[in-house]
Amino acid sequence: MSVETFKPYFPWITLVALVLxxxxxxxxxxxxxxxxxxxxxxxxxxxxxxGMTFAIYIGGIDLSVQxxxxxxxxxxxxxxxxxxxxxxxxxVLCGFVVGAVSGWITTKQFVPSFVSxxxxxxxxxxxxxxxxxxxxxxxxxxxxxxxxxxxxxxxAGVPHELVIAGVLLAIAWFLQTRTTFGRALKAVGAGxxxxxxxxxxxxxxxxxxxxxxxxxxxxxxxxxxxxxSGGDANxxxxxxxxxxxxxxxxxxxxxxxxxxxxxxxxxTLIVVVIRTAMVYLQVDATxxxxxxxxxxxxxxxxxxxxxxxxxxx
Amino acid sequence: xxxxxxxxxxxxxGFLSRDTLVKWAPLLVLLVLIAFxxxxxxxxxxxxxxxxxxxxxxxxxxxxxxxxxxxxxxxxDLSMEGTVSVCAVIFAxxxxxxxxxxxxxxxxxxxxxxxxxxxxxxxxxxxxxKLKIPSFMASLAMGFVGTGLAMVMTGGDRIRIEDEAFRxxxxxxxxxxxxxxxxxGLFLLIAWFIQTRTTLGRNFYAVGGxxxxxxxxxxxxxxxxxxxxTLAGVFFAVGALLAVGRIGIAxxxxxxxxxxxxxxxxxxxxxxLWGGIGGVWNTLVGVLIVFVIxxxxxxxxxxxxxxxxxxxxxxxxxxxxxxxxxxxxxxx
Numbered sequence: 001m002s003v004e005t006f007k008p009y010f011p012w013i014t015l016v017a018l019v020l021x022x023x024x025x026x027x028x029x030x031x032x033x034x035x036x037x038x039x040x041x042x043x044x045x046x047x048x049x050x051g052m053t054f055a056i057y058i059g060g061i062d063l064s065v066q067x068x069x070x071x072x073x074x075x076x077x078x079x080x081x082x083x084x085x086x087x088x089x090x091x092v093l094c095g096f097v098v099g100a101v102s103g104w105i106t107t108k109q110f111v112p113s114f115v116s117x118x119x120x121x122x123x124x125x126x127x128x129x130x131x132x133x134x135x136x137x138x139x140x141x142x143x144x145x146x147x148x149x150x151x152x153x154x155x156a157g158v159p160h161e162l163v164i165a166g167v168l169l170a171i172a173w174f175l176q177t178r179t180t181f182g183r184a185l186k187a188v189g190a191g192x193x194x195x196x197x198x199x200x201x202x203x204x205x206x207x208x209x210x211x212x213x214x215x216x217x218x219x220x221x222x223x224x225x226x227x228x229s230g231g232d233a234n235x236x237x238x239x240x241x242x243x244x245x246x247x248x249x250x251x252x253x254x255x256x257x258x259x260x261x262x263x264x265x266x267x268t269l270i271v272v273v274i275r276t277a278m279v280y281l282q283v284d285a286t287x288x289x290x291x292x293x294x295x296x297x298x299x300x301x302x303x304x305x306x307x308x309x310x311x312x313x
Numbered sequence: 314x315x316x317x318x319x320x321x322x323x324x325x326x327g328f329l330s331r332d333t334l335v336k337w338a339p340l341l342v343l344l345v346l347i348a349f350x351x352x353x354x355x356x357x358x359x360x361x362x363x364x365x366x367x368x369x370x371x372x373x374x375x376x377x378x379x380x381x382x383x384x385x386x387x388x389x390d391l392s393m394e395g396t397v398s399v400c401a402v403i404f405a406x407x408x409x410x411x412x413x414x415x416x417x418x419x420x421x422x423x424x425x426x427x428x429x430x431x432x433x434x435x436x437x438x439x440x441x442x443k444l445k446i447p448s449f450m451a452s453l454a455m456g457f458v459g460t461g462l463a464m465v466m467t468g469g470d471r472i473r474i475e476d477e478a479f480r481x482x483x484x485x486x487x488x489x490x491x492x493x494x495x496x497x498g499l500f501l502l503i504a505w506f507i508q509t510r511t512t513l514g515r516n517f518y519a520v521g522g523x524x525x526x527x528x529x530x531x532x533x534x535x536x537x538x539x540x541x542x543t544l545a546g547v548f549f550a551v552g553a554l555l556a557v558g559r560i561g562i563a564x565x566x567x568x569x570x571x572x573x574x575x576x577x578x579x580x581x582x583x584x585x586l587w588g589g590i591g592g593v594w595n596t597l598v599g600v601l602i603v604f605v606i607x608x609x610x611x612x613x614x615x616x617x618x619x620x621x622x623x624x625x626x627x628x629x630x631x632x633x634x635x636x637x638x639x640x641x642x643x644x645x
Contacts, residue, residue, distance in 0.1 A: 059645040063573070111632045112586045112644045118573055119625035126622025134618060192643050202643070241453070248450050255447075256645070286468055290461025293395075296454040301444045 011251045011266040022277040040159040044220040046268045049246040051216025053264045054209040058189045059256030060113035062213040064121035069221030069236035071128040077137040077231030085147040091222045099214020103207030128233035138230035148226040172261040189256030338635035339583045339598045350609035370604040371497040372556035377575040379548030381596045387521045387588025388448035395459020397568035400553035402463045405472040405563035415478035427550045434546020438539035463565040471564040482558035504593045521588025583635040
C-alpha cells in the first residue's frame with residue numbers, strides 16, 4: 001500500500017473531504033432533499049463538462065461549448081412550436097455539426113483547437129444572434145410542457161434531470177471504456193504519433209471527439225433552454241470556464257490520455273460543493289470569486305496525478 | 314497544446330521560398346485586410362481611423378506581448394483578466410490616495426502598479442512551477458483570485474480617474490496619435506529588446522524549443538519560467554494602466570475579455586501555441602489583424618450579428634495561412 005495505489009482516487013478523496021469539512025462546520029449541508037436539488041441544478045453544466053472531457057481526453061480543448069449551448073437555446077425556442085419534441089434532433093445535430101467542423105479545422109487545417117473552437121464558437125454566436133434577432137425569446141408554456149415537461153418531473157423522489165444525467169454518463173462511460181472508439185481516444189491522447197503509426201485513423205477519431213463534445217453541449221443547451229423556458233444568444237454565458245474547471249479538477253489533464261468521464265463527474269461535484277459551501281459558510285458575496293480561486297488551486301494541487309506527466313507546461 | 318513534428322532542414326533558397334512566405338504571411342494578411350477594407354470604404358484609410366484602431370488596440374497589445382513570452386515557452390497564461398483588474402484598481406486607489414494628480418507624489422502609483430503586476434505574475438509562476446500545476450490551470454485559478462481580489466477591493470464600485478495630466482495619455486496627441494500609442498510603442502521596443510538582446514529572452518526560446526534539452530544543457534528551467542510569468546505580469550500591468558488611461562475608469566470589469574482576445578491575437582500573429590516560434594513583432598501584427606478586422610467590419614457597416622462569425626472565419630483563415638503545414642505532423 002503506497003501513495004501510488006491511492007493516486008487515482010485523489011479526486012474522490014478530495015470530494016469526500018470537502019463534503020465532510022463543510023458538513024462539520026454547518027450540518028444543514030447534509031440535508032438530503034436540498035442536496036438532490038443542488039445536484040439536479042447543475043445537470044446542464046455536468047453534461048457540458050462530460051462532452052468537454054472527450055476533447056480534453058485527446059489532448060485538445062473545446063472552447064465553443066458555451067456558444068453551441070447559446071445557439072441551441074435559440075434554435076430550441078424558435079422551432080419548438082413547429083417541430084415539437086423533434087426540435088431536440090435539430091439541436092443535437094447543430095451541436096454535432098459545429099463540433100465536427102471544429103474537429104475538421106483542427107485536424108485537416110492544423111489550427112490548434114484552442115483557436116479553432118474559439119472561432120467556431122464565434123460563428124455559432126453569430127448564428128444565435130441572427131436567429132434570435134438579438135432579443136431574448138421565450139417558449140410558449142403549453143408547447144414546452146407538451147414536449148419537454150417530462151424532463152422536470154420526479155419518480156420516487158428522483159428528479160428526471162438526474163436520470164438524464166445518469167443515462168448520458170453511462171453512455172459516455174460505455175463509449176470510453178467498452179468500445180474500440182474509446183480505446184482509440186486513449187491512444188490518441190497518450191501519444192498521437194504512436195496512434196498514427198499503429199494504423200488508427202486518428203483524424204477521424206479526433207473529429208468525432210470534437211463532434212461528441214458539441215453534441216453534449218447541445219444537449220446541455222437544450223436542457224437549459226427548457227428549464228428557463230426561453231433562449232437568447234447569451235443565456236449560457238459563464239458555463240465555459242466552469243466546464244473546463246470541472247474536467248480539470250476531476251483529474252483529466254490537458255495533455256490527454258488520462259482521466260475520463262468518471263473523473264468529470266467528481267470534478268463537477270467538487271466545483272458545485274465549493275460553490276455551495278461558500279453560501280452555507282456565509283462567505284461574503286464579494287469574496288466568493290477569490291475564495292473559489294484559492295480553493296481551486298489547493299484542490300488541483302491535491303488532485304492531479306503528476307506521475308503520468310513528463311514536463312509540466 | 315500542439316506538438317511540432319520532425320522539421321527537417323528543408324531550407325530552400327530563393328526570395329519566395331515557402332519559409333519566407335510562411336514567415337511573412339501574418340503581415341501579408343494584415344495588408345490584404347487593410348487593402349480590402351480601404352476598397353470597400355475609403356474612409357477606413359484616414360489617419361483618424363488608424364488612430365482609433367491603435368487607441369483600441371494598445372491595452373490589448375501590451376497584454377498580448379506579455380503572454381507572448383509565456384507562449385514562446387510553450388506554456389499559457391490565462392490570469393490576465395484578474396491581473397489587469399487588480400493592477401487597475403490598486404493603481405486607482407493609490408493614485409487618488411497620494412493626491413490624485415500626476416503633478417504630485419501620485420506618480421508613484423504608476424511604478425507601484427507595475428510592481429503589483431510583477432508580484433501577481435511571480436506568485437502565478439511560483440504556483441505553476443513549485444506545485445507542478447500545469448500553467449493553464451494555475452493561471453486560470455490565479456485569474457479567479459485576481460478578479461475576486463479586485464471585487465473585494467472595490468466592492469463592485471467604479472473608480473474614476475479624472476486627473477488631466479494622466480488622461481493626457483488619451484487626450485494629448487502628437488502627430489495625430491495620442492500619447493498612449495507612443496507609450497505602448499516604447500514598451501513594445503523594451504519587449505523586443507528583452508526577447509532578442511537578453512539571456513532571459515533567449516532562454517524563453519530554449520525552454521519552448523525543447524525543455525528537456527534546455528534542462529540538460531544546464532539551464533535552470535524553473536527559474537526561467539517564474540521570471541517569464543513575472544515579466545508577463547509587468548506587461549499586464551502596463552496594459553491595465555493604458556486601459557484605465559483610455560476610459561478613465563478602474564473597476565473589476567477592466568480586465569474583461571482580454572483573455573481570449575490576447576491569445577487569439579498572439580496565435581494569429583504566427584506565434585505557435587506549442588512554443589519556440591514567434592515573438593513580439595508577430596504579436597503586434599496579430600493584434601493589429603484582430604483590431605483591423607473589428608474596426609473594418611464596423612466601418613463598412615456589416616450588421617452586428619454577423620461580425621462575430623466573420624471574425625471567427627478570418628481568424629481561422631489567418632492561422633491557416635501562417636502555419637507551416639509541412640513542418641508539423643499534427644496539432645492538438
